[in-house]
Amino acid sequence: MKTLAKCALVLGLAAAMVSCRKKTSEVTGPPVGQPGKPIVIGALFAVTGPASFLGAPEKKTAEMIVDQINAAGGVNGRLIQLIVKDTGGSPEKCISFTRQLIDENKVCAIIGPSTSGETMGIKNICETAKVPLVSCAAAEVIVNPVAKYVFKTPQKDSQAATWIFRTMKTMGIKKIGIVSGNTGFGKAGKNQLEKLAPEMGIEVLASEVYDKRATDLTDVLAKLKAKNVQAVVNWSIVPAQSIVAKNMKQIGLNVPLFQSHGFGNIKYVEQAGEAAEGTLFPGGRLLVVGSLPNGHPQKAVLEAYKTEYEDRYHEAVSTFGGHAYDAINIVVNAIRKAGSDDRDKIRDAIENTKGFVGTGGVFNFSPEDHNGLTLDAFEMLTVKNGKFELYRP
Amino acid sequence: MNTGKTAAGILLLTLLAVAVQVGASVSGRDYYLTQLTMAAYTAAVVMGLSLLVGYTGQISLGHAGFVAIGAYTSAFLSTAPLAHASGTALGKSLLRFHVLASRPELYGDGTVVSLAPGLAFLAGLLLAGLVAVGIGYPALRLHGHYLAMATLGFGLIVYRLVLGTAFLGAADGISSVPPLPILPGVACTGEPGQRIANYYIAAGFTLMVLLFLLNLTDSRTGRALRAIHGSERAAAATGIDTAAYKLKVFVLSAILAAAAGGLLTFYRGSIGPSDAGAMKSVRYVAMVAAGGMASVWGALVVGFVLTFLSLRGCFGSFDDAVFGVVLIVIMSFTPEGPFGPLRTLVVRFRARRRPALANGESEKEIPRVVA
Numbered sequence: 001m002k003t004l005a006k007c008a009l010v011l012g013l014a015a016a017m018v019s020c021r022k023k024t025s026e027v028t029g030p031p032v033g034q035p036g037k038p039i040v041i042g043a044l045f046a047v048t049g050p051a052s053f054l055g056a057p058e059k060k061t062a063e064m065i066v067d068q069i070n071a072a073g074g075v076n077g078r079l080i081q082l083i084v085k086d087t088g089g090s091p092e093k094c095i096s097f098t099r100q101l102i103d104e105n106k107v108c109a110i111i112g113p114s115t116s117g118e119t120m121g122i123k124n125i126c127e128t129a130k131v132p133l134v135s136c137a138a139a140e141v142i143v144n145p146v147a148k149y150v151f152k153t154p155q156k157d158s159q160a161a162t163w164i165f166r167t168m169k170t171m172g173i174k175k176i177g178i179v180s181g182n183t184g185f186g187k188a189g190k191n192q193l194e195k196l197a198p199e200m201g202i203e204v205l206a207s208e209v210y211d212k213r214a215t216d217l218t219d220v221l222a223k224l225k226a227k228n229v230q231a232v233v234n235w236s237i238v239p240a241q242s243i244v245a246k247n248m249k250q251i252g253l254n255v256p257l258f259q260s261h262g263f264g265n266i267k268y269v270e271q272a273g274e275a276a277e278g279t280l281f282p283g284g285r286l287l288v289v290g291s292l293p294n295g296h297p298q299k300a301v302l303e304a305y306k307t308e309y310e311d312r313y314h315e316a317v318s319t320f321g322g323h324a325y326d327a328i329n330i331v332v333n334a335i336r337k338a339g340s341d342d343r344d345k346i347r348d349a350i351e352n353t354k355g356f357v358g359t360g361g362v363f364n365f366s367p368e369d370h371n372g373l374t375l376d377a378f379e380m381l382t383v384k385n386g387k388f389e390l391y392r393p
Numbered sequence: 394m395n396t397g398k399t400a401a402g403i404l405l406l407t408l409l410a411v412a413v414q415v416g417a418s419v420s421g422r423d424y425y426l427t428q429l430t431m432a433a434y435t436a437a438v439v440m441g442l443s444l445l446v447g448y449t450g451q452i453s454l455g456h457a458g459f460v461a462i463g464a465y466t467s468a469f470l471s472t473a474p475l476a477h478a479s480g481t482a483l484g485k486s487l488l489r490f491h492v493l494a495s496r497p498e499l500y501g502d503g504t505v506v507s508l509a510p511g512l513a514f515l516a517g518l519l520l521a522g523l524v525a526v527g528i529g530y531p532a533l534r535l536h537g538h539y540l541a542m543a544t545l546g547f548g549l550i551v552y553r554l555v556l557g558t559a560f561l562g563a564a565d566g567i568s569s570v571p572p573l574p575i576l577p578g579v580a581c582t583g584e585p586g587q588r589i590a591n592y593y594i595a596a597g598f599t600l601m602v603l604l605f606l607l608n609l610t611d612s613r614t615g616r617a618l619r620a621i622h623g624s625e626r627a628a629a630a631t632g633i634d635t636a637a638y639k640l641k642v643f644v645l646s647a648i649l650a651a652a653a654g655g656l657l658t659f660y661r662g663s664i665g666p667s668d669a670g671a672m673k674s675v676r677y678v679a680m681v682a683a684g685g686m687a688s689v690w691g692a693l694v695v696g697f698v699l700t701f702l703s704l705r706g707c708f709g710s711f712d713d714a715v716f717g718v719v720l721i722v723i724m725s726f727t728p729e730g731p732f733g734p735l736r737t738l739v740v741r742f743r744a745r746r747r748p749a750l751a752n753g754e755s756e757k758e759i760p761r762v763v764a
Contacts, residue, residue, distance in 0.1 A: 026709070048710045048712075085706055086712075088710075088712060088713075089667070090667060091663065091668070092668065093703070093704060093706070095662075095663070096427065096431060096704040096706075097706055100424065100428075100706070103423070103424040103427070103585065104422075104424040116564075116565060117564060117565050117566060117666075120565050120665075121566070121568060121663040121665060124499060124569050124662055124663075125583065127499070128584065129585070139565065145500035146500065147499075147500055182556055182557065182563070182564060183564050184563075187563045187564050187565070209557070
């Protein structure tokens with residue numbers, strides 16, 4: 001009898017797993033019975049896992065925008081169906097899901113993935129399958145060399161680095177130390193900083209890499225202190241950005257701290273507390289909507305996105321969600337302009353996008369530039385009284 | 394377990410594999426083959442590990458490290474440009490004999506010359522084998538779970554190395570890995586046109602691993618391994634060179650892991666450090682445990698099904714949680730693996746039908762869990 005029960009259990013488990021096969025992804029999408037076939041767009045976001053701070057707001061944003069577009073009647077008289085796959089930040093799943101979206105769901109374009117590693121894993125797949133991909137990941141290698149079908153919305157690392165060095169020059173800083181995390185983002189930033197420093201007349205006295213999960217960075221910072229650096233640049237993502245600020249105060253390294261554009265989430269400021277005051281970093285204008293002058297081209301877009309997102313989800317808007325806002329809108333606008341959901345026509349329309357005002361800046365794509373942003377996309381920001389503010393020297 | 398049964402099992406599985414492909418193609422659902430192919434390679438790693446864990450009682454907590462050695466060696470050697478070589482006379486003759494291979498640049502007009510993918514793949518196997526000997530030789534001469542400790546450290550080291558090495562792509566990994574030619578016109582690659590061929594490459598590889606492992610466990614070596622698992626001292630006392638056997642099995646399972654990792658890399662076209670992570674290793678061991686430890690069949694089925702469903706995205710955002718629950722349920726109710734109760738049921742059923750034999754024959758068959 002017991003054996004029989006166990007058999008039933010095993011078979012039941014197998015049946016349960018097979019039956020849950022249906023729910024393979026979250027679909028935001030038209031109600032059944034609408035006229036015309038929906039336009040299917042795929043999305044790959046790291047909603048869970050170590051990169052969930054990127055993927056979660058990206059997914060929420062993309063779903064919100066698609067709901068809004070469908071409520072307004074869709075595109076070209078057709079509704080949009082968004083198929084979101086949670087990659088968990090795993091390149092293996094990302095590859096599997098990309099093939100699913102392309103072969104099975106027959107999507108006309110893909111937005112995401114959230115991280116650079118995942119994007120590089122599928123860059124060739126999208127290129128050979130001729131499916132437009134608008135990535136929400138930062139690394140420059142995604143669009144350099146340019147792949148015909150691959151685009152990205154976040155600003156370039158080199159632009160962020162240039163902003164940092166420019167600000168240093170106005171402050172008279174000549175000798176710096178770099179610390180960076182061992183992630184794709186940290187690696188790309190370190191490379192750009194080290195490449196651009198000599199051109200900008202700045203000397204890098206030390207460049208240290210630390211583990212992304214490190215909880216104490218006094219050792220690497222002590223090395224920088226011993227070299228008498230005039231400023232520290234940290235290039236990483238959570239949570240080291242807060243730790244660097246705190247540890248610098250603890251060991252008495254009282255020089256300006258520059259962070260990357262990855263600092264653009266008020267949570268890091270809260271975690272670092274007092275120590276974050278005065279931190280400088282290049283960031284998109286989404287974080288300082290309130291202090292933008294009226295009439296700034298991006299002001300209306302940013303305000304609308306911020307209010308809608310915060311009303312719907314009851315959490316602060318972040319730069320990363322903004323990348324998805326730009327990606328989905330660029331794709332939808334391209335579909336509108338192409339007048340069809342043909343992959344090649346959409347690709348051409350994306351490449352010809354000019355003057356699109358997004359959260360990251362004003363996008364002008366071209367065959368040579370699949371990022372479409374200029375230095376102007378960034379502002380230098382600082383932390384004052386626990387809030388982000390425009391930096392004015 | 395006799396040869397007839399094994400042959401029947403393999404034959405059935407082969408037929409099933411063909412039926413799945415034909416069914417998928419006829420119904421226009423070819424796309425399932427992508428995940429089936431990837432799951433088959435993972436199942437091969439799990440089977441190799443089950444030989445080590447289940448039959449010698451040694452645990453490797455660093456198997457993702459061996460997968461990564463196979464994967465990264467294949468990826469690195471087949472992509473690293475040897476530009477200067479193509480100009481020299483030596484380089485030209487090497488090209489002619491397919492020691493080197495040239496391919497067009499994906500995002501440019503030029504061509505790149507690198508080591509032939511087949512040789513890169515073999516180099517991965519060799520390296521994994523050598524590393525396994527290096528770790529296993531000292532660790533396996535000791536009694537107790539020293540191998541688990543050594544491999545845990547090894548796995549972490551491999552992860553750190555690939556994450557910190559610039560020429561291995563650091564955090565980005567290596568992408569644009571070229572296809573691995575197998576027969577004229579057939580290559581191990583993710584190209585949609587080669588999907589059916591690749592499904593059979595993966596299925597063939599996995600079936601060969603299965604056949605090999607079943608034969609091995611049913612041989613003199615297999616009996617020696619089981620004796621070691623039962624009691625190492627008793628085994629040694631009967632004249633079995635325990636250290637040598639354990640080392641052989643460890644090296645073998647490392648090479649199998651590297652082979653599966655290499656083929657999977659050519660299929661995926663890229664490799665990243667997260668494939669070498671400690672959590673991956675834990676997953677492999679967990680799948681072996683859920684398969685019933687000493688059951689090659691159980692390892693195959695559990696490794697294959699769980700990986701397939703995970704890659705299909707069946708568990709959505711709850712992937713790890715569902716995986717954990719399945720493990721807990723299997724471990725607490727049928728620790729002998731999902732086939733344990735089924736097997737017992739079949740044995741009892743037969744015993745009832747042939748009461749005359751019940752005392753003598755079936756006694757032997759009742760669950761010595763060997764699969």
